[in-house]
Amino acid sequence: MTVLDHRHLAAVPGWLPGATGPRSDPAPLLPDASPVRVLGTPALDKADPKLLRELYRRLVVGRRYNQQATTLTKQGRLAVYPASTGQEACQVAAATALGVDDWLFPSYRDTLAVVSRGVDPLEALTLLRGNAHTGYDPRAARTAPLCTPLATQAPHAVGLAHAARLRGEPVVALAMLGDGGTSEGDFHEALNFAAVLHAPVVFLVQNNGYAISVPLTQQSAAPSLAHKAVGYGIPGRLVDGNDAPAVHAVLTEAVENARTGGGPTLIEALTYRIEAHTNADDATRYREDAEVAAWREHDPILLMERHLRAAGVLDDQLIQEAADEAEALAARMRAEFHADPELDPMSLFAHVYAEPTPQLREQAAQLAAELAAEAEVHNR
Amino acid sequence: MSTATSLRTSTMAQALNSALRDAMQADPTVHVLGEDVGALGGVFRITDGLTAEFGPDRCLDTPLAEAGILGTAIGMAMYGLRPVVEMQFDAFAYPAMEQLVSHVAKMRNRTAGRMPLPITIRIPYGGGIGGVEHHSDSSEAYYANTPGLHVVTPATVADAYGLLRASIASDDPVVFLEPKRLYWGKAEWDPSLSVDPIGKAVLRRTGRSAVLVTYGPSLPVCLEAAEAAKAEGWDLAVLDLRSLVPFDDETVCEVVRSLGRAVVVHESGGFGGTGAEIAARITERCFHHLAAPVLRVTGFDIPYPPPMLEHHHLPGVDRILDAVARLQWED
Numbered sequence: 266m267t268v269l270d271h272r273h274l275a276a277v278p279g280w281l282p283g284a285t286g287p288r289s290d291p292a293p294l295l296p297d298a299s300p301v302r303v304l305g306t307p308a309l310d311k312a313d314p315k316l317l318r319e320l321y322r323r324l325v326v327g328r329r330y331n332q333q334a335t336t337l338t339k340q341g342r343l344a345v346y347p348a349s350t351g352q353e354a355c356q357v358a359a360a361t362a363l364g365v366d367d368w369l370f371p372s373y374r375d376t377l378a379v380v381s382r383g384v385d386p387l388e389a390l391t392l393l394r395g396n397a398h399t400g401y402d403p404r405a406a407r408t409a410p411l412c413t414p415l416a417t418q419a420p421h422a423v424g425l426a427h428a429a430r431l432r433g434e435p436v437v438a439l440a441m442l443g444d445g446g447t448s449e450g451d452f453h454e455a456l457n458f459a460a461v462l463h464a465p466v467v468f469l470v471q472n473n474g475y476a477i478s479v480p481l482t483q484q485s486a487a488p489s490l491a492h493k494a495v496g497y498g499i500p501g502r503l504v505d506g507n508d509a510p511a512v513h514a515v516l517t518e519a520v521e522n523a524r525t526g527g528g529p530t531l532i533e534a535l536t537y538r539i540e541a542h543t544n545a546d547d548a549t550r551y552r553e554d555a556e557v558a559a560w561r562e563h564d565p566i567l568l569m570e571r572h573l574r575a576a577g578v579l580d581d582q583l584i585q586e587a588a589d590e591a592e593a594l595a596a597r598m599r600a601e602f603h604a605d606p607e608l609d610p611m612s613l614f615a616h617v618y619a620e621p622t623p624q625l626r627e628q629a630a631q632l633a634a635e636l637a638a639e640a641e642v643h644n645r
Numbered sequence: 646m647s648t649a650t651s652l653r654t655s656t657m658a659q660a661l662n663s664a665l666r667d668a669m670q671a672d673p674t675v676h677v678l679g680e681d682v683g684a685l686g687g688v689f690r691i692t693d694g695l696t697a698e699f700g701p702d703r704c705l706d707t708p709l710a711e712a713g714i715l716g717t718a719i720g721m722a723m724y725g726l727r728p729v730v731e732m733q734f735d736a737f738a739y740p741a742m743e744q745l746v747s748h749v750a751k752m753r754n755r756t757a758g759r760m761p762l763p764i765t766i767r768i769p770y771g772g773g774i775g776g777v778e779h780h781s782d783s784s785e786a787y788y789a790n791t792p793g794l795h796v797v798t799p800a801t802v803a804d805a806y807g808l809l810r811a812s813i814a815s816d817d818p819v820v821f822l823e824p825k826r827l828y829w830g831k832a833e834w835d836p837s838l839s840v841d842p843i844g845k846a847v848l849r850r851t852g853r854s855a856v857l858v859t860y861g862p863s864l865p866v867c868l869e870a871a872e873a874a875k876a877e878g879w880d881l882a883v884l885d886l887r888s889l890v891p892f893d894d895e896t897v898c899e900v901v902r903s904l905g906r907a908v909v910v911h912e913s914g915g916f917g918g919t920g921a922e923i924a925a926r927i928t929e930r931c932f933h934h935l936a937a938p939v940l941r942v943t944g945f946d947i948p949y950p951p952p953m954l955e956h957h958h959l960p961g962v963d964r965i966l967d968a969v970a971r972l973q974w975e976d
Binding site: 398419424425432438458612624 | 702707708710712713715716717718719720721722723724725726728740743744747748752753754755756757758759760761792793795815816817844890891892893894895
């Protein structure tokens with residue numbers, strides 16, 4: 266067996282990294298020692314009050330959206346709902362940091378980010394209701410379909426951002442992931458491709474503590490998930506994911522950096538999933554009530570109300586307006602989901618290929634015949 | 646495409662290279678990406694000279710990660726480009742399987758037709774070149790079992806060009822399987838002939854006794870077997886499927902009904918393979934025209950063997966002739 270002689274290789278200029286020095290200095294890439302915060306810090310005074318009120322409003326409406334959708338699962342109106350309750354700051358900040366021509370690549374838990382992009386709240390739920398895979402037009406909304414396989418949408422974000430840059434268009438792609446997703450190979454391949462291609466893409470990891478039931482300590486031994494960026498040669502940022510103005514600020518900075526040729530950024534937002542993984546999960550089996558209670562004290566809406574009231578940015582009237590808007594949305598969700606959706610069985614064959622294959626035409630004819638026979642029995 | 650006749654003689658590898666070059670010249674949205682496709686021109690030289698001619702943005706050397714390559718191509722296609730991905734070797738495509746199955750194949754369907762993905766995935770496949778393990782798999786059944794993908798495989802130099810142009814022009818994703826043991830076979834062909842649409846089988850040899858139904862690397866073997874069978878009094882037709890999805894039931898049934906006897910030949914394993922599907926389709930549609938059961942001649946149901954043993958695995962002329970002899974069916 267040949268054994269590599271590293272002393273020999275080191276003599277070859279540029280072969281071993283040690284021979285010419287590291288490709289980039291890791292120090293500036295390292296994430297912040299503690300999460301970036303705005304609420305409760307002097308940075309809040311410099312924040313735009315209009316933006317703060319907008320973030321608050323979106324948080325409150327988003328919370329109600331999460332609650333109503335969860336209730337709809339209990340009534341059998343949604344097949345499943347992975348709530349982002351407690352994570353609303355990440356969701357609305359993701360959307361507000363993007364420009365209209367930028368693209369969002371959401372995971373299955375990011376419905377609220379999709380809604381915050383301007384997608385109709387009901388169209389964003391078709392996947393989870395079970396009547397269609399993607400209810401919205403991804404091109405019109407500049408929003409990819411909700412992605413259920415973990416981290417597989419991250420390389421798509423890289424490819425889209427790369428293509429936009431090739432065309433000279435100042436478009437940024439934002440890929441949203443969970444902590445579990447950072448263990449997947451596609452996450453690492455996406456970071457590496459983004460770094461090598463210098464693609465205008467931002468990765469936002471919402472670290473909510475658990476991948477279904479597996480806690481972060483069993484997910485990663487890294488000092489933080491943001492540290493994973495450094496090995497790929499891109500900067501990592503760590504932010505308090507329940508501090509909406511902080512998430513907005515860090516994301517906006519990363520997005521603008523990408524837009525102006527600065528390349529990709531990996532952001533880890535520290536947050537918490539107040540609800541279970543989905544309505545089908547029992548979170549009491551793997552986490553303590555005290556832990557949940559502590560995070561309830563660090564709730565994104567609670568933090569905003571406390572600090573924005575103190576700063577004179579928020580008053581009773583604005584709080585009431587946000588609550589009214591939230592109730593109106595919830596009422597609309599209840600009303601529209603109460604009716605059964607109209608479904609066309611023949612649509613099953615409509616979008617498999619641009620032109621159905623002869624085999625699909627035969628199967629479509631078979632289904633049409635079955636439907637006709639059913640209708641005949643029904644009309645008899 | 647021009648209609649002027651301009652015959653040329655080249656290998657299949659050169660015809661594939663011409664198809665890529667012509668497609669890139671014709672359409673600026675066509676981008677090639679993969680490992681080693683740039684300076685090296687691909688390990689089989691299929692992308693030779695493309696980076697020099699079109700620049701590294703159009704023919705991109707990527708990091709070595711197949712899921713990343715295909716995933717990036719998906720994003721590029723979402724933004725209006727027409728990526729052509731090289732997977733280098735059959736078994737190296739498996740890391741990209743999730744991207745292929747969960748996203749490439751389904752994106753049109755997931756988005757109700759709003760987001761088609763015109764991606765061509767070139768995969769050199771099959772054995773017979775003395776490759777060590779992981780370099781000789783025939784994975785067509787995996788792809789053919791995935792709704793949303795077209796699966797095509799050329800067996801001639803002309804088809805290599807024509808089918809690749811058609812695949813790149815397709816608005817749907819195409820898994821383009823290149824039989825690597827045919828890469829270096831030379832033939833005269835006419836690039837100016839119009840490109841056939843995907844999904845049509847072609848009769849390579851007419852016959853009166855029975856038909857060998859095959860595709861890709863097994864076509865020359867079948868033609869050789871048909872020649873050898875003459876000595877035993879069999880006049881065999883040879884049908885080249887060219888496309889597994891969509892499947893040309895019409896042509897296959899027409900030939901089988903007229904002859905009544907059929908053998909399906911491919912080199913991948915038989916169990917759950919494409920031959921099982923083809924034999925079943927023929928039986929369902931042509932039962933009353935059949936004088937014998939539809940037989941299959943395939944590789945064994947084993948992991949691809951070491952190269953010094955591969956000739957025992959690959960269906961050769963003798964194994965095909967043995968099956969043909971069994972077509973003299975009597976109850």
